[in-house]
Amino acid sequence: MTTYQHHGKHFVPDEWTRALAAARDRLPQLHGTNTRYLSAFLAGALDKVDGTYDYRSYLGLALLRLPGTDQAPGTAVQQLARRDRLHAILLTDLIAFELRAAHNVHTPLPLMRPAPAVAAKRLRHAMRAAMPALRRLSLVEHATDSSQVTALRRVVAAVSMVLTDEDRRALQVSMLPVHTVHDEWLFIRVLQAFETTFALLATDLTDVITAVSAGQVPRAASRLAAAASLLRESAALWPLMATIQPDAFHAFRTFTEGASAIQSRHYKIVESLCRAPGTARLDSPAYLSVPEVRTAIMHGQISLDDVLDAAHQSPPDPALGAAVREFAAAISQWRQTHYRLAVRILGPERNGTGYTEGTPYLRDARQESVFHHCPSARPDGGAEI
Template identity: 25%
Template sequence: MTAALSSAPGAGHAPAVRTDTPADDPSRAPGVGGPSLMAARPEPADLDPRRALRELARWRGAGQDAASFPYRAVLGHYRTVGKNAVGDELLTALRAIRPQGGAGPARLLADWLPQVVDGRHGDYAGYAGIPVYTSLAENGASTDHVITALLADIVETETATLAGAPAGRPRARAALRALIAAAGLAARYGTTSTPRAPDEDAALVRAGAEAARAARERVTADVLRAVELTLTPTTRSHDEQMFIRLIQIFEAVFAAVARAVAAATEAVGTGRIDLAQKLLDEATRHVTGTSGVFRVLTTMPKDAFAVIRANTDGRSAVQSRTYRAVERSCPTLHLALVRSGLPEAELAPAMAELDAAWGAMKRTHWGITMKVIGTVRGTGGTDGASYLREAAEVRLFPALG
């Protein structure tokens, strides 16, 4: 269905956004292939930007304390209408904010703002909320915590729309399995991620709620807060919410691998080949863990991805700095190992395992892309599957033999 998202009352002059999506069909239930819950069942205060504008004005008048910023009001509107339909008046108010200070709530606000002020012409970093997650990592946040919290959010989002939307069952199950694996809950929940009773949807919802709650108990408050704030889809599509969360998970993995390779290079320079091996083994664990995440991605309907692609021009994952950092730093590690005079045979197996896992991940991405978008152009104007096919052939350690 072809539709346009008009400005909400009082939104200013926002450009009409063509969505070409069933998300705007009032007869469609929220969930896979349809609108998000907030778009399908909007709160009047979230549909209208005036509440966000009032709370921003009140916040400015009270001294602009970053700790009391009205995130809820702003995000409520963004998630209800889609970022590409947010009007000029609210965008102007947000762009006028100048956070002071470099730590705590002020740093969070400064990191968060780019993803809500970029309008229709943002970049990949803003789309994925990368500045927020970069600061988390700099402050020592666990990559496992970030991935766990993001998967818990997917599980809750997907199970919340199961009623009347059977197309969502495969995704909910896949997300729950990935969460159980990432959070180390397998021993506790076993195979409850795949209930087969007649009331399987109800059982799946209960299992999802229990697993998400248990997973969040293992995650720090700062990570949970970051995940809470970094969802600003460009459209009203339910599927874009999942897509953004998966991008954030992959970015967390790429960043962890890049840090591990850099640290391994330093370890080799000081003769600590044992430490370098441990670091590379940990990096490989993160990469192999993406297999469950890819199973969630395979549930993306083709028409839903077409909408995302149309609404995210300029926000391509080819802009990922962490991905490039991984592929740029691995040859440097090998060169450092050769120059160190240390026995290459001691570290070569760990390097080869990381190389193999990275290549398998890229081939999986290519295969899923062929299934979902075929040979059409990818997000940001890339050549889509053909671009990924060529990228999959690039090795991390080409000189390893």
């Protein structure tokens, strides 16, 4: 993995990929051995060779323990703790990488290192984005001066002490950049952190739908309000992403064609659990790029809009109505900030990665209502970037 990081996945020598492919061919011979994780890693490492490269394989999502229904359900508190742990691990890894790069020229991804002022700003935003999760996990007891290198190193050390061997392996194998441009480490870790949050939001919405269907409206309102709060909290990732250098982004994005955030499965699940998308959107690249999500919708996936209608909760219970409005506003603000940052980096009419429509698509997507019964707020602002 370290060798991949020093070369970039797009530029790995053919003899290495042939050796990995040969190793993969021998996996069926390992009778009685669980090779699921190794198989997932090899699929990601060889995705460009196999022609299966996409957003999910670029981010190594199959190698991260994202919140989801494939794990023991647990309580809302336990599920939040799982998300917080992965969120904190990803961001402190980014902080550790930036600290190493500032003092060691042999750190991976050596091209286009940011100026010291940019690196310092990035570290401050990374710590601010990680801090709520670190506090809930009791990994920090009080506010940390995010401008002091010694304080940052203490936080990195505190998180490192609780990492399991599986955590360390996941961090290593989920970082396979396509190039050797420094800022790609930031880009990958921030997108992974967003995916972690949306994976939890999908489980939150599923629980809210179940609660409303069962007539447990107070529980539904509480869970949805908490989801809205978490989404607003995750907006701290946008100022962090905004520290990416546009020239650096354009240097590595050439080699990310085929992997676009429009392929985000978790975001589409969240959107479709709020309300079923109309035919035009369902037949757009947004959903054609996530066929398993589209299929679930076409086979009758239930949305929160659906159960509110069935429960005659429109207009809903006051507490649930407030939570619906909060969540809709949080989604709308997230979309708006995403659009503003994309315009800053790409320009107002530039295509996105993976041959997508880029900023014009994001501009139009802002207008999508989150819920039928609660028109989306369209804030002029959003997170400061």
